[in-house]
Amino acid sequence: MFENKRYYYLVKCQYLGYRFHGWQKQPNLKTLHLMIDKTLRYILEGKKFKTLTAGRTDAMVSANEAAFELFLYHKIEDLDTFLELFNFNLPQDIRVLSLTEVSSDFNIIQGSKVKEYLYIFAFGGKFHPFCAPIMTTILTDLDIELMKEGAKLFQGSHYFKSYCFKPTDKGVYDREIDVCEIVENTQLTANFFPEKSYILRVKGKGFMRNQIRLMMGALINLGKGELTLSDIEASLLPNNNIAIDYIAPASGLILNKVDFQE
Numbered sequence: 001m002f003e004n005k006r007y008y009y010l011v012k013c014q015y016l017g018y019r020f021h022g023w024q025k026q027p028n029l030k031t032l033h034l035m036i037d038k039t040l041r042y043i044l045e046g047k048k049f050k051t052l053t054a055g056r057t058d059a060m061v062s063a064n065e066a067a068f069e070l071f072l073y074h075k076i077e078d079l080d081t082f083l084e085l086f087n088f089n090l091p092q093d094i095r096v097l098s099l100t101e102v103s104s105d106f107n108i109i110q111g112s113k114v115k116e117y118l119y120i121f122a123f124g125g126k127f128h129p130f131c132a133p134i135m136t137t138i139l140t141d142l143d144i145e146l147m148k149e150g151a152k153l154f155q156g157s158h159y160f161k162s163y164c165f166k167p168t169d170k171g172v173y174d175r176e177i178d179v180c181e182i183v184e185n186t187q188l189t190a191n192f193f194p195e196k197s198y199i200l201r202v203k204g205k206g207f208m209r210n211q212i213r214l215m216m217g218a219l220i221n222l223g224k225g226e227l228t229l230s231d232i233e234a235s236l237l238p239n240n241n242i243a244i245d246y247i248a249p250a251s252g253l254i255l256n257k258v259d260f261q262e
Contacts, residue, residue, distance in 0.1 A: 009070040010100045010108070010260075011051075016062050016093040018133035018251060023056040023066075032057070032094065036068070039089045043082075048073050054108045054258050055115065058210070060250040062134060064118075065097065067258045069108040076101075112261040114178070115207065118254045119200040119216045120185060123223070128192040135197060136216075136252030142223030144198065147182055150222045150232050151200060154180040154215055158236035162244040163218075165210035179203040182219070201256075210247050217246030 013036075021029040025037075033053065040049055050071040057063060076082045076099070083099045090096065122131070123138040131137060154177050161173040185197040200219065202212050218235065221227045227242075235242040 005073070006104065007072045007075050008102045008104055008106060009072070009076065010098075010102045010106065011068050011070050012097040012099075012258075013066050013068070014062075014064050014095050014097060015066070016133055017057060017060050018062070019093065020059065022059040022061070023053055035091060035094060039086065040070070043085050043089055044072075052108055054113060055255070057255055058250050058253075060133075061253045061255065062251075063255040065257045066255050067108065067260075069102075069106070070099075106260075108260075112205070114203060114205055114259045114261065115255065116179075116201065116203040116257040116259075117207070117212050118187070118256045119202075119212060119248065119252050120188060120197060120254065121200070121216070121220075121248075121252050122194045122197040125194065127194045130190070130192045131194070133251055134188065134254065135193070136249045137194075138220060138223075140224060142220065143225070144182070144223065146229070147219045147223045150219050150229055151180050151182045153229065153232045153236070154202070159238050160208065160211060160236065161238070162235045162240060162242060163211045163214040164208040165214070165247070167208075171208070173208075175204070175206060175208070177202060177204040180215075213248045213250065213253060214244055214246070216248035216252070218244050220248060221246055 015032055020032050023032045025031050025033045037051060051068050053068040079099050083096055086096050120134055121136045123142045126139060127137050157176045159173050160175045161167050164171060180202050182198055182200050185199045200216055218227060218232060222232060231242050234240050235244050
């Protein structure tokens with residue numbers, strides 16, 4: 001008998017984005033949403049379902065903790081068993097972390113949430129190719145102390161139109177960033193990593209398309225001496241004429257965490 005009642009589940013997952021063309025489904029391309037839905041279609045054996053994500057990551061961007069909502073017309077009786085079955089059938093570069101039933105009032109798109117992103121990078125050499133999926137390497141030297149100063153300038157409320165890919169006159173560019181800092185990387189390590197690597201950590205409620213990669217690109221250019229701290233400050237003001245056009249590579253960017261707030 002068909003059941004009209006809907007059930008709602010918040011799913012937290014992680015993935016290595018290097019071989020995917022982002023989250024959003026696209027014709028003839030392998031995307032994360034495609035693989036998630038393909039797996040669900042198989043394990044649900046044709047039962048009706050729908051998935052919505054809390055934010056679409058670009059091609060080659062990874063996630064330590066992303067989130068999507070699963071809508072079903074039947075109740076999952078054993079969440080642990082379902083989670084195990086889900087992971088068993090997903091490809092090895094996608095893993096479900098948790099599955100939690102939520103109320104119909106929960107809105108994964110409009111609900112208040114804070115996202116934390118990490119951008120991992122190293123500089124000054126040609127490093128092991130195994131680093132490529134999660135780390136950007138800059139061959140030239142960078143002034144890392146100056147970049148640390150520059151990162152702090154993004155923290156707080158600013159006008160971020162210069163840090164939006166293809167902005168329009170109708171966008172909302174007054175945004176607030178809770179945390180923006182460059183620290184030495186001790187969070188993600190491997191024996192093939194360079195001796196020193198760094199993380200740009202950014203935390204806030206709302207980010208625009210390529211915003212963090214444009215911020216990272218500006219900081220790289222700052223570290224190379226192609227921009228100044230004054231340029232960064234000016235770029236965060238309306239009607240500025242500072243060119244922010246270097247989009248740092250996608251593979252260094254990781255969605256680290258999504259926190260939902262009541």
